Amino acid sequence: MKITGVELRRIAMPLVAPFRTSFGTETTREVLLVRVVTAEAEGWGECVAMAEPRYSSEYADGAADVLRRFLVPALPRQADAQAAGRAMEPFKGHRMAKAALETAVLDARLRTTGESFGSFLGASRDRVPCGVSVGIMDSVPELLDAVTGYVEEGYLRIKLKIEPGWDLAPVRAVRERFGDDLLLQVDANAAYTLADARHLAGLDEFGLLLVEQPLAEDDLVQHARLAKVMRTPICLDESIESAAHAAAAISLGACSVVNVKPGRVGGYLEARRIHDLCRAHGVAVWCGGMLETGLGRAANVALAALPGFTLPGDTSGSGRYYAADITPPFVLDDGHLPVPAGPGLGVDPVPEILEEVTVSTEWIAL
Numbered sequence: 001m002k003i004t005g006v007e008l009r010r011i012a013m014p015l016v017a018p019f020r021t022s023f024g025t026e027t028t029r030e031v032l033l034v035r036v037v038t039a040e041a042e043g044w045g046e047c048v049a050m051a052e053p054r055y056s057s058e059y060a061d062g063a064a065d066v067l068r069r070f071l072v073p074a075l076p077r078q079a080d081a082q083a084a085g086r087a088m089e090p091f092k093g094h095r096m097a098k099a100a101l102e103t104a105v106l107d108a109r110l111r112t113t114g115e116s117f118g119s120f121l122g123a124s125r126d127r128v129p130c131g132v133s134v135g136i137m138d139s140v141p142e143l144l145d146a147v148t149g150y151v152e153e154g155y156l157r158i159k160l161k162i163e164p165g166w167d168l169a170p171v172r173a174v175r176e177r178f179g180d181d182l183l184l185q186v187d188a189n190a191a192y193t194l195a196d197a198r199h200l201a202g203l204d205e206f207g208l209l210l211v212e213q214p215l216a217e218d219d220l221v222q223h224a225r226l227a228k229v230m231r232t233p234i235c236l237d238e239s240i241e242s243a244a245h246a247a248a249a250i251s252l253g254a255c256s257v258v259n260v261k262p263g264r265v266g267g268y269l270e271a272r273r274i275h276d277l278c279r280a281h282g283v284a285v286w287c288g289g290m291l292e293t294g295l296g297r298a299a300n301v302a303l304a305a306l307p308g309f310t311l312p313g314d315t316s317g318s319g320r321y322y323a324a325d326i327t328p329p330f331v332l333d334d335g336h337l338p339v340p341a342g343p344g345l346g347v348d349p350v351p352e353i354l355e356e357v358t359v360s361t362e363w364i365a366l
């Protein structure tokens with residue numbers, strides 16, 4: 001399966017509504033797609049880096065540059081994901097760029113062998129329970145309206161973005177409106193410091209599943225200290241960029257749940273290693289999201305079907321973010337999404353929709 005070349009494609013996907021987090025507001029998702037072409041098949045990878053380096057240090061233009069100048073030229077000519085991962089190791093960081101290329105190589109290979117992503121990764125289910133992420137809003141009534149809509153759509157878990165000044169009150173309002181049975185968690189995106197520990201412990205009265213990344217991404221020791229003053233389980237996201245980070249966080253007591261985001265950790269092979277490690281330690285994992293199109297969403301749903309993914313993930317339906325996804329849309333059914341069963345990702349871009357949102361394409365011959 002000789003790789004003949006790689007396409008870098010930039011697309012711009014308007015969001016159905018602005019999505020506000022503690023580090024900014026998105027209205028359009030600029031996405032870098034990677035397409036690996038071989039004689040037998042082509043494979044897709046979605047780079048989850050945002051347009052600006054606000055979630056982490058990576059950003060779409062930087063990912064395109066490191067792929068163009070270093071990662072693609074280093075690719076082994078045979079489409080083998082493990083070999084591709086090894087070939088990229090000499091280059092430091094850029095995990096989201098690496099994840100996109102490794103995924104595209106893996107997708108090309110699996111489309112040729114006919115194995116689905118889920119089967120390759122070790123999925124144990126054919127559908128996954130879905131949660132939804134709710135951004136910071138201008139008012140509590142607006143938040144309650146949004147949560148009502150998602151609960152009515154069937155989402156099995158609600159995640160509320162929080163930040164200083166928007167935390168205890170909105171969480172209390174949601175808990176009071178929807179009762180104690182609603183699976184509820186919060187995500188701070190590193191907006192607090194240890195000085196806020198007592199304030200954050202105020203979340204304990206709401207019976208949350210977890211509080212996600214309350215402190216800075218490089219604050220494992222501080223998270224371990226926070227865990228001693230909060231009853232709510234701490235989940236890490238930005239802090240976990242590898243299985244080694246997960247092992248360190250678990251041994252320090254910095255978290256008791258891990259949000260696994262394949263793009264953040266360098267790809268689905270590392271994501272599976274984190275799953276295996278956490279499962280061995282009795283640490284729950286769930287699949288995070290980065291507003292992926294149906295391509296990344298398909299891969300995430302397959303990952304979320306592994307046995308250690310015991311909490312609903314941010315694997316929402318396509319309609320949560322996009323009026324028209326670039327693949328046939330993922331639609332919630334009884335609070336679940338089906339795991340694609342076709343070869344590779346099991347979904348393909350719809351050509352006319354992809355063309356419509358394409359900003360640029362670049363071909364790199366190998």
Ligand SMILES: O=C(O)CCC(=O)N[C@@H](C(=O)O)c1ccccc1
Pocket residue numbers: 021026050055132133187189237288289290291292314315316
């Ligand atoms: O459902 C989704 O795909 C988004 C889930 C979500 O909240 N992602 C957050 C996060 O910090 O996890 C995020 C949003 C925007 C940009 C980066 C990350």
